[in-house]
Amino acid sequence: MFDELPRTGLPEQFASFAEYRRTIDALINVGLIEDATKIWWDLRPSVAFPTLEMRVCDVCTSVDDAAAVAAAFQCTARMLWRLRRNNQKWRSYPRFLIEENRWLAQRHGSEGSLVDFGRGELVPMAELVEEFMTMLAEDAEALGCVAELEHLRTIQARGTSADRQLALFHEAIADGADARDALVQVVDFLIEETVRV
Numbered sequence: 001m002f003d004e005l006p007r008t009g010l011p012e013q014f015a016s017f018a019e020y021r022r023t024i025d026a027l028i029n030v031g032l033i034e035d036a037t038k039i040w041w042d043l044r045p046s047v048a049f050p051t052l053e054m055r056v057c058d059v060c061t062s063v064d065d066a067a068a069v070a071a072a073f074q075c076t077a078r079m080l081w082r083l084r085r086n087n088q089k090w091r092s093y094p095r096f097l098i099e100e101n102r103w104l105a106q107r108h109g110s111e112g113s114l115v116d117f118g119r120g121e122l123v124p125m126a127e128l129v130e131e132f133m134t135m136l137a138e139d140a141e142a143l144g145c146v147a148e149l150e151h152l153r154t155i156q157a158r159g160t161s162a163d164r165q166l167a168l169f170h171e172a173i174a175d176g177a178d179a180r181d182a183l184v185q186v187v188d189f190l191i192e193e194t195v196r197v
Contacts, residue, residue, distance in 0.1 A: 011041040061161040061193045068151035075136040093117050110156050129156045
């Protein structure tokens with residue numbers, strides 16, 4: 001549903017930061033938005049800090065999961081910087097194809113597959129997680145976040161918080177709870193997991 005709003009989803013591809021600013025300023029100058037914080041892309045330059053904001057993920061209910069996701073994004077940014085520094089290119093695909101994988105990830109989660117466009121085939125998420133971690137190993141080592149990145153395997157094996165919430169809901173229903181009581185159990189799980197230190 002969020003994708004039905006303007007300025008959401010995948011960002012455009014910009015040749016430079018100046019091109020990005022010109023695009024954002026076009027909306028600011030006509031009064032449609034106040035500033036770039038009103039751009040809700042999955043990934044955007046931060047207005048307040050010299051960083052990229054990765055906005056595609058749901059809020060993690062576990063600190064370990066949040067640290068793994070942060071490590072993955074941080075290592076990916078470093079890997080792209082490293083490739084650029086070494087005068088190497090990252091393969092670029094049309095937004096249309098990337099959006100297909102984005103939808104597959106939303107629809108099927110960690111149990112599903114994504115298209116590996118280089119191979120031209122669907123690849124299980126578990127295999128892609130391993131490939132991703134191998135690609136980022138040098139960067140995780142350099143950034144001191146190897147353990148955090150390796151937690152991606154735990155997330156893949158046990159599922160995301162959303163996976164666990166759905167499983168708990170269906171288990172409660174199977175055990176005779178009505179929908180309301182099943183939802184209460186899910187909320188109790190979220191409270192327990194979120195406040196766990």
